Amino acid sequence: MSCSQAQHHALLTKCCFNRMKESLHFNIGDITSSFLLDAEDPKLMQRVDTNIKPFLRYASRHWAQHLAQTNQKKGEDLRDCITDFLDLHILFWIEAMNLLGSSGQCSRMLQNTREWVLKNKNRETELAANIAEAANFATYFTANPPALSTPHLYISALASWSTGSAMSQWWRENFCGIPSFTHRKARDVPLMSIQTDACIVSVAFSTDNTCIISGSSDNFVRVWDASTGAELKVLEGHTDTVCSVAFSNDGTRIVSGSSDNSVRVWDVLTGAELNMLNGHMKNVLSVAFSIDGTHIISGSSDNSVWVWDAVTGAELNVLNGHIKPVWSVAFSTDGTRLVSGSEDTSVWVWEALTWAKLKVLKGHTEIVSSVAFSTDGTRIVSGSYDNSVRVWDTSTGAALNVLIAGQTRPVWSVAFSTDGTRIVSGSSDNSVWLWDVSTGSELKMFEGHMGHVLSVAFSSDGTLWDASTWGELDMLDGHTEIVSSVAFSNDGTCIISGSSDNSVRVWDVSTGAELKVLHGHMETVWPIVDGIHIISDHSSDNCEPVRVWQELTGAELKVHEDHTGIVRSTVAFSPDGTRIISSSFGNSVRVWDALSWAELNVLRGHTAMVSSVAFSNDGTCIVSGSEDHSVRVWDVLAGAELNVLVGHKGKVWSVAFSPDGSRIVSGSSDKSVRLWDASTGAKLKVIKGHTNTVCSVAFSNDGTHIVSGSKDNSVRVWDASTGAELKVLSGHTKTVLSVAFSAYDTHIISGSSDHSVRVWDASFEAQTKVMLTLPGPLIQNPGFVLHLVDISSWSAIINFRDSNIGCDWANCYTPT
Template sequence: MKSSYKFSNLLGTVYTGANVLFTPDGNSVLSSVGNRVSMFDLVNNTSCTLPFEMRKNIDRMALSPNGTLLVTIDKDGRALLINLPRRAVLHHMNFKTRARAIQFSPDGKYFAITSERTVNVWKAPGHTREFAPFVLYFTALGHHDAVTSINWSSDSRFFITASKDMTCRIYTVDRSIDFQPSALSGHRDYIVNAWFSADMKNIYSVSRDGSLFQWKNSTYAAMHEDSDTEMVEVDQNGNEIVRVDKVKWRIQKKNFFNSVSVKVTEAQFFAASNLVVVGFENGLFGIYEVPDFTTIHTLSISQKKIDTVAINVTGEWLAFGSVALGQLLVWEWQSETYVLKQQGHYYDINSVSYSGDGQSLATGGDDGKVKVWNTASGFCFVTFSEHTSGVNAVEFAKQGQVLFSASLDGTVRAFDLVRYRNFRTFTSPDPVQFTSLAVDPSGEIVCAGTMDTFEIFVWSVQTGKLLDILAGHTGPVSSLAFSPTGMMLVSGSWDHSARTWDVFGRSKSIEPLVHQTEVLAVAFKPDGKEIAAATLDGNITFWDIQEANVVGTIDGRKDIMGGRKKDDRTSADNAASGKCFNSICYTADGTSLIGSGTSKYICIYDVESSFLIKKFTISKNLSLDGTQEMLNSKYMTEFGSLEELEDEGSDREERIDLSLPGTRSGDLSVRNTRPEIKSKAVRFSPTGRSWAAATTDGLMIYSLDEDILFDPFDLEIDITPETVIEALGEKEYLKSLCMAFRLNEKPLLHTVFEGVPPDSVELVARGMPEKYLFKLLSFVGMHMETSPHIEFHLLWVTSVMTAHGRYLRDHRGQFQPVFRALHKGVNRVRDDIATLCDSNQYTLKYLLSQQAIVARKEATMQE
């Protein structure tokens, strides 16, 4: 078995905080999910999570104007400098204090970051060799409270800051002018954001109490009539440049939003169209045009507050994020349509299941929702909200068109994934709580185990009738599994036993398999001759079905042990709370077993030898409990750890405690308590190429599929643009094309691609490695939109499909976005050619008819 699984994607969570960013082309959105960053491609309808982790949850992000450098900062002020196209971490930096705002200058030379009451301006990393990637340029002082936002002028010479001291201040990075920072005061609540207008003649500021001020420049000459200082200069193109260093700012106009006692939580400005987008704490947002303060649109997207707003480069798409709902949406305000609307599970994910073809994943959570995700795109395409309590188990039928779910609300529901509806609801005669679920391979019988009556209910899917009630357990039924042949059902219970049931036989034989402790999970081997049972003591026991005896045991307690909680006074190895597996699953060939539980580790074992093959660490996020092996004693006090003392906030609204008296856990939705790292379910894909785990962070997918964005180990020292062009000149077309894909430079790719002769396309396509097919077809799909070489592109598509059709069919889920792009390009070319042919046909008919008319006229004249 291959064990080189790598982190591939994170589903189930789309937004957890921080700010949302659009890429410079405006087609993708960057969103923070815990201590990771997810990127949603709005054009190709795909999502991916970048393969790096931060120490704690991300607090702020900033992207350079050219979209190359991404800076992410966690809640402790530790930052990562990332090359976004290559998805590689370039540098680590510790700013030592929490950053409430960070912004790159429009020219990309500087970036400013807040440090409590000061603002530090750093030189942005560039192509020049320097001793350190981050070089401090200067520090801006003057505010008396925390700085909340930073925004640059269009010429990158000035930036304006907003603070909780209810003032805005203007600073400059141009050392050639004599400039004194000026303060703008007049607001009655702390300022959320402030911006320069595009022509630099106005400043707009929005405060939390719902007021929008317009500041107009008034020259020194107006104040001192004897002054002859020029306030406006003219550049080389004849455009006026406002000398901000020679200008006084005065309040021109005060505008107020029609919101009583509703606070502004976020505001952004699009300078090209003078649009202000404001988000409120009641889930309402509005779009206003300044300076006339005209309301363009208002819309309520939820009942919870809006935590972040972003505008793309063209000003057409607006991105909103809400932490309370875990929701991220992109809205096109001109057509009033949603471009993207995704929401993760509100609470923990309890169960996960793969469809038969491995293209879909179903999850059930404590929020009572059942979501179905596309593994290729990473998007949730349907959500079922019929359950009124937590969903503990989900299972696909064998054909993958029916999904079953069991819930604590006492129902088992069947969902049709063709029409997206709940077509069956199975209930028990008396109200019970269902904790486990199993569906036979034919999809005709569904079974569910209970928590309170310790029984197993059996229903017919066709009729919805209750067929049988299997009694015998004396504890809650924790897990159910059907044999691959469908003739036998195995159940695990807290009564220290696992039982096999002959559901379809007349004898109703029951075989108890006794363990030392509670059974938490059971699984059938694909050949149907063996059962694996995970118990509370951390062991996995293998039973022979025919003889009902133990054939093997795995002592996994030491393997899954690890992670020290905040309340543990000893080391992680001697923690009071034991570690165990609560979910196990065989691979498709039955040679290996994967298990997860109340730990940060997921283990894969070889079944025959009982050896540990590999151990995966699902998270290193220090914001979660149980990720550290040792705690730092300097943070420990008699009242607990200093790291547990949350920031109460400087505002009265942030300090109000709405929890009920006597509760110790707190409101998990506001994360007053640190969540514990654990995995409640793990499943292997039927294809064996990936596996998914439902963790505290979300649904993590680990895959064997390789990505060729940029691999420095695959990149040899002699692969340079010059050697690529040299190989192309020597007519080594396949070699030069693969080298160009390794470098991943678009101009170079364009040159090499068009340099391949048409008669060599079929040979190059046949020899193209499979790992480059996705890149090749994506490039052809994009290039087809703008290139006039129609036949050349169609030849490439035909040759690749002919040579690699079997591979593309087996991985059709991964190539779906590429196929859609190719289909779109081919249809566009066909429509253009059809229109041109029709036009030419009418023109030719007209010319021929004119020739016939002339011939008839000449014949008439001769007569």
């Protein structure tokens, strides 16, 4: 009796499912508290090794691989195995995979399973849809903060998963002890947000959906894992913004076009640059591979479309005709035609054999920013600055549809879904729109971006990616951008925070309630308080005024417009409230009368921008830190320079006096915190421990401790006498921009680029328990992000009543 390979794999698949059904169970790691991150449980891995035996490990990691090797005939009875697996065991499987460090494979394994079902099982669309949702849920958990604490698969991810499908409702019915989310507004939450430090201009999927590439304003091309969001490679070579990126159809190469006028070809596996194609005289705005990978086309601000040999890099043709920059180019799937869209408002169709012009499609009245073919090549879609999306017949050039609906601003990007039934468009009104191709009707609007949506793309399975210039947030029910600065009021009852959402907000320390919102600025604000007033400055070199507010009422008392280019963290009150110091891009420190705003002194000496200033407690001295690497001490009345403290090997970002005025602390981009004698200028201590730029430093009110915040995402507490590190406060996921002690040194507050304000126990015990770890798309991320979007909802009221968390978390599972 012989056994075929497909039959053998079918048998192994069934054995894997059986073993997972028998052995996987809730809380397989015997985790005692949901308040702990996995990394904080010292014996967790020992329990995992004991509870997840080798056979179960193998079954969990390899069942999908065996399934893919079966066929319809040999896999007849596997449908029931998959259906049963989706019932509840899939959650226990994701839990186990997370503990095994393999959760990044979950989404890809489920996507492969969906493809197998569609290929081998007729009319199983419902099963395929359930598998697709399970894959999305796996991404939602594994690519976001909940994955750091396995119990939060249930307490955070499942609790906030809101598709409303019968399957997800059934999951939740078995977990009655998880927190309750009441979604206040139906919106579309990304499954994943990938952060970068620069504006993302272009995104593209690999054909097999395993990777994403992005091109950005920091001149890099990045390759990302589409399941986990992990950065796989950074391709360096361009010397200006990368405007366009594309994969070859076989996924082995990447092509990129840049404002450095070049087109570059890269090896996906190694990241090596294979070719640099020079010829364009201006920015390369768009690039594309032909379907067979033999040709590359590029559109440029020099008004031309170039055709290149993808292997040798040789120039094959230059297509002229457009009279203004060519913003977008694309090949048809069969490789016989190409399309170009231009600032001259026209869409051109070219024949790919002779490169002759076939059609000029007219109708748009503004720049045509994006063009694409449908998969079957019969239609072309174009997006324009005239706020419209247009669909054209490729053969006749006839306009089939004009899609406008609610888009109120220029359309930046358009794409067809693989099956040709839908179109997605991204707009500078910060929205993403989904359209029905046949009717032209609007199917969905994806809201949430806080900036222009510059690029959109479908994966081959219909999932949508988009790129935005800015992230979003909804934390503390207030700020909508990065929290740039935080401070306690002098009596310790309030927290004041400033943000790049242009507002200053005042919060109640005990309840977390928002007490006031101070508006007026048009730029990021950095508040400083003296117990009576709040003064706020901004973060750009625009001529925006400094504003003074009354802390108690929030009334705006003064708008000062004479100081040009105020920059972050560079305003301070004197202790008696009679003077204000500020600094600007002009390298100077200015002293002002707080009542009249008369300029009392200009302190000159720094040779680069002054990044931080502070008064001594007796008001007689000023300390300033600068990008010239120096710290300077000044006499307030005379304006004389008393000392220059030299030692830092990088920009000094933060300075502060000790309460008794005898010492100065400084933080620098050289990763060090330094302690100085304020009278002599002598260096007392070099405190090391941070692994990146130190952005903020502060003394405790009794002068015994120093707190520092860093670009390494940590807050650290130091002994001010010995320089010893007392505590590392971890929790922020991005740069810590501001730190401060409360009035009685009972708490430390920190503000971060992750949009959160955190309050820590200054006894240096552990941070407040992790009650809920929302997936990143719900908290939202700073800076520049890629969003992987699926239909869901966000913006919710969270109710912990009757929920089992902490040491009781295992009771959240209530099987029916």
